[in-house]
Amino acid sequence: MTDLFSSAPRAPLAEQLRPASLDEVVGQSHLLGAGKPLRLALDSNRLHSFILWGPPGVGKTTIARLAAKAFDYEFIAESAVAAGVKELREAAAHAQQVLDHHGRSTVLFLDEIHRLNKSQQDALLPHVEVGRLTLIGATTENPSFEVNSALLSRAQVYVLKPLSDRELWELFARARPRLGELAFEDAAVDAIIGFADGDNAATAARIKHIDSDFVGTASANTTRRFDKGGEAFYDQISALIKSARGSDPDAALYWMARMIDGGVDVRYLARRIIILASEEVGNADPRALEVAVNAAQAYERLGSPEGELALAQALVYIAVAPKSNAVSVAWHQALTFVRADRTRAVPLHLRNAPTQLMKDLGYKKDYRYAHDEPDAYAAGEKYFPEDMPEQRWYQPVPRGLESRIGEKLVRLRELDEQARDLEKS
Template identity: 85%
Template sequence: MTDLFTTQPRAPLAEQLRPESLDDVVGQSHLLGPGKPLRLALDSKKLHSFILWGPPGVGKTTIARLAAKAFDHEFIAESAVAAGVKELREAATRAQQVLDHDGRSTVLFLDEIHRLNKSQQDALLPHVEVGRLTLIGATTENPSFEVNSALLSRAQVYVLKPLSDGELRQLFVRARPLLGDLAFEEPALEAVVGFADGDGRRFLNLLEQLANAAAAAGVTRVDGSFVSSASAATTRRFDKGGEEFYDQISALIKSARGSDPDAALYWMARMVDGGVDVRYLARRIIVLASEEVGNADPRALEVAVNAAEAYERLGSPEGELALAQALVYVAVAPKSNAVSVAWHQALSFVRSDRTRPVPLHLRNAPTQLMKKLGYKKGYRYAHDEPDAYAAGENYFPEDIPEQRWYQPTPRGLETKIGDKLDHLRELNEQARKAEKS
């Protein structure tokens, strides 16, 4: 409330341009356009609980407020960071009072809903279940990882997208009358759009920052160099340990697996630009070399390990070049996951099997007692055999049938490994047939 002694602060540009209706929302046409899921849900005249999942500055809070306004519902806004069980129960009590007094329902908007702990979610659940509260949550994190299944089953999840360059330019058209006589050259506007990185709130804040800087400097026309000098460097969307982090490392791995070195370098650059712990990237490249290349080119593992060591000695940014070199090598190397498949099959077999004793002929016999008990008896020393191979010998525990988990691919060095194994298995067959006859 204002009076003669109260001065209201000037609202930020982003707040001044906050939409007054769903039709004014810029972006999210895949949800709010005619016939689209959220629009249909809101047009049904029955508001349901839902969670808005998307990056910052794409309209989550605005959509929640407008949804409550469209249905003339009481609106309670809380942040999951600050709201405890006590605040959630107070919101439920207030909702019941509003319902009893004038029959209006209540929307509880929970920002950063992924930060709710188990006790908070348990306290909220019964009120959502009976309809005392209609929950609208907002999150930048994957709700399937952070919100329990009971709450998720009662709330539809809608995925919001970053604003496109064209949508950011729509915001510029709306903001233009509030920027006075300040003119923006096209390269300047293009730079601001790039800095915003799909975040509408950041875009409007940048415009306001530039307008204030221009007014202070007496500038009436903003060009690209003024944007660079007046705007702090901004990082792209990257949340260490968050959804964006895992999406990007997944893209890097799949690019290298798919033998696309340029795409792999792109995702590595995105992560380095976003502030990733580069040692984490080094570890992932080593895993790629072993898991995706394997014995098709064993040198890939050596290159990856050497690159990680080079990074430890050089640090950033010089050491990043060594990691980029290793990533490119892994990406273009012949691919084989044969060892990875074989290892997991062997591990699964052992974990589901009983404990089997080591056959006597495979045991060492360092004492006379062990020798008397038959340890090492009948063992064939491979180096004393033709071609250093004991054809027909069995190295598995008794009663385990022959296993062939490792199946070399017809790529790279594994082509020769496969030929070698085929030859040795043929020798085994010949030896066993001779033994039977």
Template identity: 60%
Template sequence: MILVDLFTTKPEPPLAERLRPRSLEEFVGQQHLLGAGKPLRLAFEAGKLHSFILWGPPGVGKTTLGRLAASVTDSQFIAISAVLAGVKDIRQAIDDAQAELDGHGRSTVLFVDEIHRFNKAQQDALLPHVESGLLTLVGGTTEHPGLAVNSALLSRAQVYTLEPLSHDELQQLYERALPHLAGVALDAEALDLLKGFADGDGRRFLNLLEQVAAAASGASKTTVDGEFARLSTSPSLRRFDKGGDEFYWQLSAFHKSLRGSDPDAALYWLARILDGSGDVTQVIRRMVVMASEDIGNADPQALQLALNAAQAYERLGSPEGEIPLAQAVTYLALAPKSNAAYAAWDQAKAFVKSTGSMPVPLHLRNAPTKLMSQMGYREGYRYAHHEPNAYAAGQTYFPEGVMRPGWYQPTDRGRERKLGEKLAWLHSLDDSASPD
């Protein structure tokens, strides 16, 4: 606790807040933006700011950069969270900015954390004041700005991508934190463990350091080894924002690894998703889809194996159910690939959309009543089982006037090679049966 006066105390802020950089020299990471001659560094040094959006994972300095932007330009700093704020809070920030300008001639930097949570109306409320220069907007987001921020607002703000902190950068944080750890130091194994748990998140890393140091002080330890660090912390989850960018990026990488026939990479992304407490149902869904989309008839067994793995996981759960998933993943990765059925389906849907509701030919219509027979329903239809090779050569099954489109083009891979050979043979029978 910190004594404010004889009657007031306040809690000591956490280590991450105490070590929040007060200048660019203290800032750790993002050297692609803040190194010598880099864009944000130049803007900060010139004291001429523009509105910008900071896109990156948690704990990499978005809020701190917003504060520094205000500090270097001697501007008022206002921070709001899009998770909690509404239009009323935006209006209050605008009023405060105008009052500061009128009363002290100072500009205002408005930092909006998680700006992607603002709806269109809330984002639109900022536009005129950003455009007029009353506000310099600094937005922080973990979601892709192109998908989450209005185009009108994006056109008035530069987007900068922030990166997770490297192990070397986390080491810099540790060295800065060391004087604040009450005489406790961590050995190399303990440090590596916490860096892994932090997963590039500087705030999480400092919180873990503080947690371990407090435990060590309570145990009268001055040096923390890996075992003590493991026992005094809980492994934090990896970056895996379910429903957010990271979720879909990892699923995309998983799918592309399967399509690219790389079983090791596919297993890696599967492990990453499961390690991050990802939605296993989404993984299974992707496996079943790609068994048809990317493998198809080159190996029809792939779809059955994917469905069997899904059923096995449903019965077993984790961790046992992960083994059938891994089995299916390695099979899907190495199975022969064909997207012929998928491509044919896309073409068929596009054709139907463009041609509308063409009538069913009379010979393909059933004739359960005498009247329907008199109207020509089913007339000319040939029952395939009564034909040589159980194939009615020359029989057409499309609406009148539609020529054979050839949407399905089997590859020469896996079992689809045989299907291609049969399709070519059937077409040859049709050609032979066609009148000259």
């Protein structure tokens, strides 16, 4: 009879497969291969602090443990979420004791290092500076966003890549002998690799034969890698924007589907699509903004999944529309100018004069009402402050409707020059 209280729990498959040496690590050959940066560092005479940045499940913890083992360093593992200033100081004190009594240095492995707050970083920095602790951090997020420059400057950042299908197949081949009598169809293995998280489902179900249908059912509730507030989120919205700007509707739809599949707030996508219409299409096709706003309103009425189709329609429209960022450029130039400039008075002829006193002071005097002028244009009239040179921030592009807008502006400016020449003569 099995003793439930004394039997050792069975280690998870990932733990059973954890490499015992650097040569057994699958993937990351760009860092761990012969002559590559991290391998060269680990083959040197002294271990340095470094941060491993990459997606989940690519070997960050394993590499940290193997690095400490290779140098016979004491190994302390903490999570930046759970470890406070007290725990970090205790780790430093323990490291000093190990060094004093055994002559061994210590590696402090900090998982999720991007979650360190300022107090934690301030407490950790001096111990890393003097070498009391060799820091190895692991993060799925860009460390430059959260880790301060002082700590970051003392740790080399190594970027880890997702495992390729070939590397996942290699891992499966290693795991296969540990899965007992289970029989896998090739299509099922492909499906498992696609999900990369279904390795324990068969054991739990106590079945003997694994096909692709079983894998699909077992993994039905999984989602692709996506962090609504993290780097993957910003990378994907960046890819969507660049795809639409580059007039590739299919790629834009792909990134939109990735984000929706990952659980993005679809209203956020709707807002970004509206911004795209103004920022990337502008007056080259003003209908793009109307289409985008209508799509956002349709989503508000329909919700998911039906309303997503309207957003997809708007995104495709924007992707294939003629492109112009002329309004966006002009707006940012105007805003930059105003923020750097002094406050200038509104010219008297452009002010309203609702009272007699204002009229007596010259408000609205000599203002030319455009609708009373030929072609509704007051040629030669000035609208900037009197002591400020006229600006030409808006430069229409020769695409879509803006090509006609540009032609009109050229004609109007010619009329201005003629009117001002007559005024001078």
